[in-house]
Amino acid sequence: MFLVGSFFLFAAFLITTCIFVIFSKNPVNSVLFLVLAFLNSTFLFILIGAEFVGIILAIVYIGAVAILFLFVVMMLDIQITTLMYNIKKYVPLALLFAGIILAEIIYLTVFKTSKVNIDTFIRSKNNTEQIGDVLYTKYFIDFQLSGIVLLLAMIGAIVLTHVYRPTIKRQNIDSQNSTTAKDRVKLLKIKPGEGIKDD
Amino acid sequence: MTSLTYNHFFILSLIVFIIGCFGLFLNRRNMILILMCIEIILLAANINFVSASVFLNDINGQVFSIFILTIAAAEAAIGLAILVIYFRNKGEIDITQINQLKD
Numbered sequence: 387m388f389l390v391g392s393f394f395l396f397a398a399f400l401i402t403t404c405i406f407v408i409f410s411k412n413p414v415n416s417v418l419f420l421v422l423a424f425l426n427s428t429f430l431f432i433l434i435g436a437e438f439v440g441i442i443l444a445i446v447y448i449g450a451v452a453i454l455f456l457f458v459v460m461m462l463d464i465q466i467t468t469l470m471y472n473i474k475k476y477v478p479l480a481l482l483f484a485g486i487i488l489a490e491i492i493y494l495t496v497f498k499t500s501k502v503n504i505d506t507f508i509r510s511k512n513n514t515e516q517i518g519d520v521l522y523t524k525y526f527i528d529f530q531l532s533g534i535v536l537l538l539a540m541i542g543a544i545v546l547t548h549v550y551r552p553t554i555k556r557q558n559i560d561s562q563n564s565t566t567a568k569d570r571v572k573l574l575k576i577k578p579g580e581g582i583k584d585d
Numbered sequence: 586m587t588s589l590t591y592n593h594f595f596i597l598s599l600i601v602f603i604i605g606c607f608g609l610f611l612n613r614r615n616m617i618l619i620l621m622c623i624e625i626i627l628l629a630a631n632i633n634f635v636s637a638s639v640f641l642n643d644i645n646g647q648v649f650s651i652f653i654l655t656i657a658a659a660e661a662a663i664g665l666a667i668l669v670i671y672f673r674n675k676g677e678i679d680i681t682q683i684n685q686l687k688d
Contacts, residue, residue: 389588389589390588390589390593393589393593397593397597400597400601401597401600401601401604404601404604404605404625405604407608407618407621407622407625408604408607408608408611408612408618408622413615413617413618416617416618416621417621420621420624420625423625423628424628427628427631427632430594430597430632431632431635434589434594434635434636434639434640435639436635436638436639436647438647439631439635439647439650439651442651442654443631443654446654446658447624447628447654447657450658451624451657451658451661454661454662454665455617455620455621455661455665458617458665458668458669459617461669462617462668462669462672462678476610476611479610480607480610483603483606483607487599487600487603490599491596491599494592494595494596495592495596513647516644516647517644517647517648517651519644520644520645520648521648521651525648528652532651532652532655532656535655535656535659536655536658536659538659539658539659539660539662539663540662542662542663542666543662543663543665543666546663546666546667546669546670547666547669547670
Protein backbone atom coordinates (compact mmCIF):
# COMPACT_ATOMS: atom_id res chain seq x y z
CA MET A 387 0.00 0.00 0.00
CA PHE A 388 2.93 2.30 0.74
CA LEU A 389 4.32 1.52 -2.71
CA VAL A 390 1.11 2.42 -4.51
CA GLY A 391 0.62 5.56 -2.44
CA SER A 392 4.11 6.86 -3.11
CA PHE A 393 3.74 5.96 -6.78
CA PHE A 394 0.62 8.08 -7.07
CA LEU A 395 2.26 10.95 -5.16
CA PHE A 396 5.34 11.02 -7.40
CA ALA A 397 3.33 10.43 -10.56
CA ALA A 398 1.02 13.34 -9.75
CA PHE A 399 4.05 15.54 -9.08
CA LEU A 400 5.68 14.40 -12.32
CA ILE A 401 2.64 15.18 -14.45
CA THR A 402 2.07 18.54 -12.75
CA THR A 403 5.67 19.62 -13.20
CA CYS A 404 5.65 18.53 -16.84
CA ILE A 405 2.56 20.67 -17.42
CA PHE A 406 4.27 23.59 -15.67
CA VAL A 407 7.33 23.16 -17.91
CA ILE A 408 5.18 23.76 -20.94
CA PHE A 409 2.93 26.49 -19.62
CA SER A 410 5.21 28.73 -17.56
CA LYS A 411 5.93 32.07 -19.16
CA ASN A 412 9.48 32.46 -17.95
CA PRO A 413 11.97 29.97 -19.46
CA VAL A 414 13.99 29.90 -16.22
CA ASN A 415 10.90 28.61 -14.40
CA SER A 416 10.48 26.00 -17.15
CA VAL A 417 14.01 24.71 -16.62
CA LEU A 418 13.56 24.51 -12.86
CA PHE A 419 10.30 22.61 -13.27
CA LEU A 420 12.13 20.29 -15.68
CA VAL A 421 14.63 19.59 -12.90
CA LEU A 422 11.76 18.79 -10.56
CA ALA A 423 10.23 16.44 -13.14
CA PHE A 424 13.51 14.56 -13.51
CA LEU A 425 13.84 14.34 -9.74
CA ASN A 426 10.36 12.85 -9.46
CA SER A 427 11.12 10.25 -12.12
CA THR A 428 14.29 9.42 -10.19
CA PHE A 429 12.13 8.73 -7.14
CA LEU A 430 9.85 6.55 -9.25
CA PHE A 431 12.78 4.52 -10.57
CA ILE A 432 14.17 4.00 -7.09
CA LEU A 433 10.71 3.02 -5.90
CA ILE A 434 10.52 0.06 -8.28
CA GLY A 435 14.09 -1.07 -7.69
CA ALA A 436 15.98 0.43 -10.64
CA GLU A 437 18.37 2.38 -8.46
CA PHE A 438 21.27 2.66 -10.88
CA VAL A 439 19.27 4.21 -13.71
CA GLY A 440 17.53 6.49 -11.23
CA ILE A 441 20.75 7.86 -9.81
CA ILE A 442 22.29 8.15 -13.29
CA LEU A 443 19.18 10.07 -14.37
CA ALA A 444 19.65 12.45 -11.44
CA ILE A 445 23.36 12.93 -12.15
CA VAL A 446 23.14 13.27 -15.92
CA TYR A 447 19.90 15.16 -16.31
CA ILE A 448 19.87 17.37 -13.23
CA GLY A 449 23.61 17.76 -12.94
CA ALA A 450 24.46 18.26 -16.60
CA VAL A 451 21.62 18.73 -19.04
CA ALA A 452 19.34 20.94 -16.94
CA ILE A 453 22.27 23.10 -15.85
CA LEU A 454 23.27 23.42 -19.52
CA PHE A 455 19.74 24.58 -20.28
CA LEU A 456 19.88 27.01 -17.38
CA PHE A 457 23.16 28.48 -18.60
CA VAL A 458 21.81 28.98 -22.10
CA VAL A 459 18.53 30.47 -20.87
CA MET A 460 20.38 32.93 -18.66
CA MET A 461 22.95 33.73 -21.35
CA LEU A 462 20.42 34.56 -24.03
CA ASP A 463 18.15 37.54 -23.68
CA ILE A 464 14.75 35.96 -24.15
CA GLN A 465 11.57 37.93 -24.01
CA ILE A 466 8.89 36.47 -21.77
CA THR A 467 6.12 35.48 -24.13
CA THR A 468 2.90 33.63 -23.85
CA LEU A 469 2.75 30.17 -25.30
CA MET A 470 -0.50 29.91 -27.14
CA TYR A 471 -1.50 32.75 -29.38
CA ASN A 472 -3.32 30.69 -31.97
CA ILE A 473 -4.65 27.61 -30.28
CA LYS A 474 -7.63 27.02 -32.55
CA LYS A 475 -5.46 25.68 -35.36
CA TYR A 476 -4.35 22.76 -33.22
CA VAL A 477 -7.70 21.57 -31.90
CA PRO A 478 -8.05 18.65 -34.39
CA LEU A 479 -4.53 17.45 -33.59
CA ALA A 480 -5.24 17.75 -29.89
CA LEU A 481 -8.45 15.76 -30.27
CA LEU A 482 -6.56 13.08 -32.23
CA PHE A 483 -3.97 12.75 -29.50
CA ALA A 484 -6.60 12.76 -26.79
CA GLY A 485 -8.42 9.96 -28.62
CA ILE A 486 -5.23 7.92 -28.91
CA ILE A 487 -4.36 8.25 -25.21
CA LEU A 488 -7.93 7.48 -24.16
CA ALA A 489 -8.06 4.38 -26.38
CA GLU A 490 -4.74 3.12 -25.04
CA ILE A 491 -5.73 3.68 -21.43
CA ILE A 492 -9.04 1.87 -21.95
CA TYR A 493 -7.28 -0.96 -23.78
CA LEU A 494 -4.77 -1.32 -20.96
CA THR A 495 -7.07 -1.04 -18.00
CA VAL A 496 -9.97 -3.08 -19.34
CA PHE A 497 -8.58 -5.68 -21.72
CA LYS A 498 -4.94 -6.12 -20.80
CA THR A 499 -4.60 -5.96 -17.06
CA SER A 500 -1.10 -6.84 -16.04
CA LYS A 501 -0.98 -9.29 -13.16
CA VAL A 502 2.74 -9.07 -12.49
CA ASN A 503 3.43 -8.04 -8.94
CA ILE A 504 6.70 -6.36 -8.10
CA ASP A 505 6.99 -7.99 -4.69
CA THR A 506 7.30 -11.49 -6.12
CA PHE A 507 10.76 -11.07 -7.63
CA ILE A 508 13.72 -12.33 -5.69
CA ARG A 509 16.94 -10.84 -6.98
CA SER A 510 20.22 -12.59 -6.39
CA LYS A 511 22.34 -9.58 -7.34
CA ASN A 512 21.76 -5.91 -6.84
CA ASN A 513 20.71 -3.65 -9.65
CA THR A 514 24.11 -2.10 -10.41
CA GLU A 515 25.77 -5.49 -10.53
CA GLN A 516 23.13 -6.79 -12.93
CA ILE A 517 23.64 -3.83 -15.29
CA GLY A 518 27.40 -4.09 -15.10
CA ASP A 519 27.24 -7.77 -16.01
CA VAL A 520 25.69 -7.07 -19.39
CA LEU A 521 26.89 -3.54 -20.10
CA TYR A 522 30.56 -4.47 -20.39
CA THR A 523 30.08 -7.81 -22.10
CA LYS A 524 26.97 -8.08 -24.23
CA TYR A 525 26.67 -4.38 -24.95
CA PHE A 526 30.40 -3.65 -25.20
CA ILE A 527 30.27 -2.28 -28.77
CA ASP A 528 27.20 -0.18 -27.99
CA PHE A 529 28.91 1.20 -24.91
CA GLN A 530 31.93 2.29 -26.95
CA LEU A 531 29.66 3.71 -29.66
CA SER A 532 27.77 5.82 -27.14
CA GLY A 533 31.11 7.20 -25.99
CA ILE A 534 31.90 8.13 -29.60
CA VAL A 535 28.49 9.81 -29.89
CA LEU A 536 29.26 11.91 -26.82
CA LEU A 537 32.68 12.83 -28.20
CA LEU A 538 31.07 13.81 -31.51
CA ALA A 539 28.51 15.95 -29.73
CA MET A 540 31.25 17.67 -27.76
CA ILE A 541 33.33 18.39 -30.86
CA GLY A 542 30.23 19.51 -32.76
CA ALA A 543 29.17 21.92 -30.03
CA ILE A 544 32.67 23.40 -29.82
CA VAL A 545 32.97 23.77 -33.61
CA LEU A 546 29.52 25.34 -33.88
CA THR A 547 29.96 27.93 -31.16
CA HIS A 548 33.64 28.70 -31.65
CA VAL A 549 34.34 32.21 -32.93
CA TYR A 550 37.55 32.70 -34.88
CA ARG A 551 39.15 36.07 -34.27
CA PRO A 552 42.26 36.74 -36.38
CA THR A 553 43.45 39.53 -34.08
CA ILE A 554 44.12 37.18 -31.20
CA LYS A 555 47.85 36.49 -30.74
CA ARG A 556 48.50 32.79 -30.62
CA GLN A 557 51.45 30.76 -29.51
CA ASN A 558 53.48 29.45 -32.46
CA ILE A 559 55.13 26.37 -31.09
CA ASP A 560 57.19 25.63 -34.23
CA SER A 561 58.92 28.97 -34.26
CA GLN A 562 59.38 28.77 -30.50
CA ASN A 563 61.12 25.45 -30.77
CA SER A 564 63.29 26.40 -33.74
CA THR A 565 64.89 29.44 -32.12
CA THR A 566 68.39 29.12 -30.81
CA ALA A 567 70.32 31.10 -28.27
CA LYS A 568 72.09 33.07 -31.05
CA ASP A 569 68.83 34.71 -32.16
CA ARG A 570 68.01 36.04 -28.77
CA VAL A 571 71.17 36.60 -26.75
CA LYS A 572 74.29 38.56 -27.70
CA LEU A 573 77.56 38.88 -25.84
CA LEU A 574 78.96 42.40 -25.83
CA LYS A 575 82.29 43.66 -24.69
CA ILE A 576 81.92 47.17 -23.42
CA LYS A 577 85.07 49.28 -23.32
CA PRO A 578 85.34 51.80 -20.54
CA GLY A 579 83.91 55.20 -21.37
CA GLU A 580 82.22 54.17 -24.69
CA GLY A 581 78.95 52.56 -23.75
CA ILE A 582 76.92 50.34 -26.10
CA LYS A 583 76.68 51.39 -29.76
CA ASP A 584 73.49 50.53 -31.49
CA ASP A 585 74.01 48.48 -34.67
CA MET B 586 -5.54 -1.44 -6.73
CA THR B 587 -3.42 -2.53 -3.82
CA SER B 588 -0.33 -3.51 -5.78
CA LEU B 589 1.78 -1.71 -8.27
CA THR B 590 1.54 -3.07 -11.82
CA TYR B 591 3.13 -2.27 -15.16
CA ASN B 592 -0.09 -0.58 -16.27
CA HIS B 593 0.46 2.24 -13.78
CA PHE B 594 3.84 3.04 -15.25
CA PHE B 595 2.72 2.61 -18.84
CA ILE B 596 -0.15 5.05 -18.39
CA LEU B 597 2.13 7.49 -16.58
CA SER B 598 4.71 7.38 -19.36
CA LEU B 599 1.94 7.77 -21.93
CA ILE B 600 0.65 10.88 -20.18
CA VAL B 601 4.14 12.37 -19.93
CA PHE B 602 4.76 11.59 -23.60
CA ILE B 603 1.50 13.29 -24.64
CA ILE B 604 2.37 16.35 -22.53
CA GLY B 605 5.72 16.57 -24.32
CA CYS B 606 4.08 16.24 -27.73
CA PHE B 607 1.56 18.93 -26.82
CA GLY B 608 4.39 21.22 -25.82
CA LEU B 609 5.99 20.65 -29.23
CA PHE B 610 2.80 21.33 -31.14
CA LEU B 611 1.43 24.25 -29.15
CA ASN B 612 4.69 26.09 -28.75
CA ARG B 613 5.32 28.53 -31.58
CA ARG B 614 7.55 31.13 -30.02
CA ASN B 615 10.36 29.76 -28.00
CA MET B 616 12.95 27.39 -29.44
CA ILE B 617 14.43 26.45 -26.07
CA LEU B 618 11.06 25.09 -24.96
CA ILE B 619 11.08 22.73 -27.95
CA LEU B 620 14.36 21.24 -26.70
CA MET B 621 12.85 20.88 -23.23
CA CYS B 622 9.81 19.10 -24.70
CA ILE B 623 12.13 16.67 -26.48
CA GLU B 624 13.76 15.98 -23.12
CA ILE B 625 10.32 15.30 -21.61
CA ILE B 626 9.51 12.88 -24.45
CA LEU B 627 12.80 11.04 -23.92
CA LEU B 628 12.04 10.91 -20.20
CA ALA B 629 8.72 9.24 -20.99
CA ALA B 630 10.52 6.70 -23.14
CA ASN B 631 12.94 6.10 -20.29
CA ILE B 632 10.13 5.54 -17.78
CA ASN B 633 8.55 3.04 -20.14
CA PHE B 634 11.80 1.14 -20.74
CA VAL B 635 12.82 0.99 -17.09
CA SER B 636 9.43 -0.02 -15.75
CA ALA B 637 9.03 -2.70 -18.43
CA SER B 638 12.50 -3.94 -17.57
CA VAL B 639 11.67 -4.16 -13.88
CA PHE B 640 8.29 -5.80 -14.29
CA LEU B 641 9.49 -8.33 -16.88
CA ASN B 642 12.58 -9.02 -14.73
CA ASP B 643 14.88 -8.38 -17.69
CA ILE B 644 17.86 -6.08 -17.27
CA ASN B 645 18.25 -5.16 -20.97
CA GLY B 646 15.65 -2.41 -20.76
CA GLN B 647 17.64 -0.55 -18.14
CA VAL B 648 20.82 -0.82 -20.22
CA PHE B 649 18.91 0.58 -23.17
CA SER B 650 17.65 3.47 -21.08
CA ILE B 651 21.28 4.35 -20.28
CA PHE B 652 21.92 4.59 -24.03
CA ILE B 653 18.83 6.78 -24.39
CA LEU B 654 20.29 9.00 -21.68
CA THR B 655 23.55 9.31 -23.64
CA ILE B 656 21.77 10.26 -26.84
CA ALA B 657 19.60 12.77 -24.96
CA ALA B 658 22.66 14.48 -23.51
CA ALA B 659 24.34 14.65 -26.94
CA GLU B 660 21.15 15.98 -28.50
CA ALA B 661 20.78 18.67 -25.85
CA ALA B 662 24.38 19.81 -26.33
CA ILE B 663 24.07 20.07 -30.12
CA GLY B 664 20.64 21.70 -29.96
CA LEU B 665 21.78 24.33 -27.49
CA ALA B 666 24.89 25.02 -29.61
CA ILE B 667 22.68 25.60 -32.65
CA LEU B 668 20.45 27.81 -30.50
CA VAL B 669 23.41 29.89 -29.32
CA ILE B 670 24.75 30.53 -32.85
CA TYR B 671 21.24 31.28 -34.08
CA PHE B 672 20.80 33.82 -31.31
CA ARG B 673 24.22 35.30 -32.06
CA ASN B 674 23.30 35.82 -35.71
CA LYS B 675 19.69 36.93 -35.33
CA GLY B 676 19.41 38.46 -31.88
CA GLU B 677 16.23 36.47 -31.13
CA ILE B 678 15.04 32.87 -30.99
CA ASP B 679 11.67 33.26 -32.63
CA ILE B 680 10.66 29.90 -34.05
CA THR B 681 8.68 31.47 -36.91
CA GLN B 682 11.85 32.84 -38.48
CA ILE B 683 13.85 29.68 -38.21
CA ASN B 684 13.46 28.65 -41.85
CA GLN B 685 16.11 31.26 -42.57
CA LEU B 686 18.70 28.86 -41.19
CA LYS B 687 19.07 27.39 -44.68
CA ASP B 688 20.63 30.53 -46.18
